[in-house]
Amino acid sequence: MTEASDQMKDLSVSEPAEKKEKDKKDKKEPKEPKQKQKPVQKPKPQQKKKEGAALIGIDVSKSVDLAEWYQQVITKGQMISYYDVAGCYILEPASYAIWEAIKAWFDSQIKVRGKVRNAYFPIFISADNLEREKEHVEGFAAEVAWVTKGGKSDLEKPVAVRPTSETAMYPYFAKKIQSHRDLPLKLNQWNNVVRWEFKHPMPFIRSREFLWQEGHTAHLTKKEAAAEVLQILDWYSDVYQELLAVPVVKGTKTENEKFPGADYTTTIEGFIPATGRGIQAATSHCLGQHFSKMFNIIVEDPTTKEGSETKHIHVWQNSWGLTTRSIGVMILTHGDDRGLIIPPRVAEIQVVIIPVGITAKTTPEAREQLYSEVTWIAEVLRSVDIRVETDFREAYSPGWKFNDWELKGIPLRIEFGPKDSEKHVVTTSRRDRDNKDEARGETAISDLKEAIPALLESIQSDMFKKADAAYREHRVTLTDWKDFVPTLNGKNVVLVPHCEGGKCEDEIKEMSARKDDGDNTAVDTKAPAMGAKSLCIPFEQPEGITPGETKCVNPNCKDFAKSWVLFGRSY
Secondary structure: OOOOOOOOHHHOOOHHHHHHHHOOOOOOOOOOOOOOOOOOOOOOOOOOOOOOOOOOOOOOOOOOOHHHHHHHHHHHOOOEEEOOOOOOEEEOHHHHHHHHHHHHHHHHHHHHHOOOEEOOOOOEEEHHHHOOOHHHHHHHHHHOEEEEEEOOEEEEEEEEEOOOOHHHHHHHHHHHOOOHHHOOEEEEEEEEEEOOOOOOOEOOOEOOEEEEEEEEEEEOOHHHHHHHHHHHHHHHHHHHHHHOOOOOEEEEOOOOOOOOOOOEEEEEEEEEOOOOEEEEEEEEEEEEOHHHHHOOOEEEOOOOOOOOOOOEEEOEEEEEEEEOHHHHHHHHHHOEOOEOOOOOOOOOOOEEEEEOOOOOOOOHHHHHHHHHHHHHHHHHHHOOOOOEEEOOOOOOOHHHHHHHHHHOOOOEEEEEOHHHHHHOEEEEEEOOOOOHHHHEEEEEHHHHHHHHHHHHHHHHHHHHHHHHHHHHHOEEEOOOHHHHHHHHHOOOEEEEEEOOOHHHHHHHHHHOOOOOOOOOOOOOOOOOOOOOEEEEEEOOOOOOOOOOOOEOOOOOOOOEOOEEEEEEOEO
């Protein structure tokens, strides 16, 4: 995975903040069971902390302090707990359930349609294997963690903790593939990797240890390998768009940004509206014959005619990976000032049912009757595979519970009280709607089996439409350099004509960074210091580039543009 070389402080989560968060309490139980707490209100535009806000809620606005907002959302929303090793985090059940949903869907695709088999390779890689491939190692050298001791004794040779598994798996490929009949060989593993970064850690987005899947395949021909690269990319796009309701742009990385040792890298690129920065979402690489030549993975050419000298060919290889970064992108895309908003298809709990309307005058018999009806409603929904939770906690008021479940991002809340029971309906409240009147609805109990699944699908669809509209609005096409930096400063990514040259790309990054030497290249003095890099060459290319005539957007470049390239500040 290629990461940005810079880390903006507007969305970094430092370790001191982790320690501070440990001392906070996510919830504060009311002294009196009957006490109600008012829903947490959104802050005014320039207000950072909300005075007197309940500890259960988010006390900072996403638009005011994104770093603090993110930290509170992932901890109070019970996605992450901090750990005593810097840059490493505990994935709590709610976030791990999202990863399990992604894994279940993607695993089904690659096994059934892709004919890929799962395996597992050791986490340790010998120095000899890792260092056999110079270009590949250089891409990860600064991030490789090494084990140098076993107990109290120094190891004769240090071993690396895998940053990725090409060099761990390909000696096995060389042994396993002895004939063209052994092809294709398609293996995938679900594992953890370690990249010992020294940039600001950010849970899910940038951490020293993370979970992913990494697929490694070998093929007889370049054509077969190329077809798989694109198929995997389509499935990655579906993970984001169909499961996480996050829009992405599919494309190819430039030479500067491709995976070390690959022939070419295809990618899906996401976007974080709050910062206006792009983010690499997943990548699928065609490795060509680079690694097969390095590790001597060869087969006899099946087209060799009988009686002729047998020819041998190096296999064509691919690798592809998707990580838990996807969860962070989802949180940053959908979350609001009330907390998380989880798309229904990946939510651990899709619906929470809360009994309401119970007062001091309610008899024990009436209370039990209401609770019994709530339990029955839950069972009805479970019968149609809805993931349901009931909240019978009596020490908390309904309003407090509403805030609690909204903070956790549960897609749909059902309220059920004596008046609902009389009318044979339930009251619903969608988490994805800001306007409370628009969020609320009413469903007949007799229609629950059809109406609630349909409502969840509507929430899923509407979440994607909203995010997709935001991404499209902030992808700006331009051809004049004078518009480049101001457009970036408007929290956009830009689609520009470019020569695809590496040196030109480096120059654009330098020119679009804020300077402190009097150079006014960055028009907006409040612009981030980070320069723009290429995100991808989108597969969908607008018209407007004429070979040999259209100029590259870089005013210093003498070459003509080859394609429209998406540039932006990036994580």
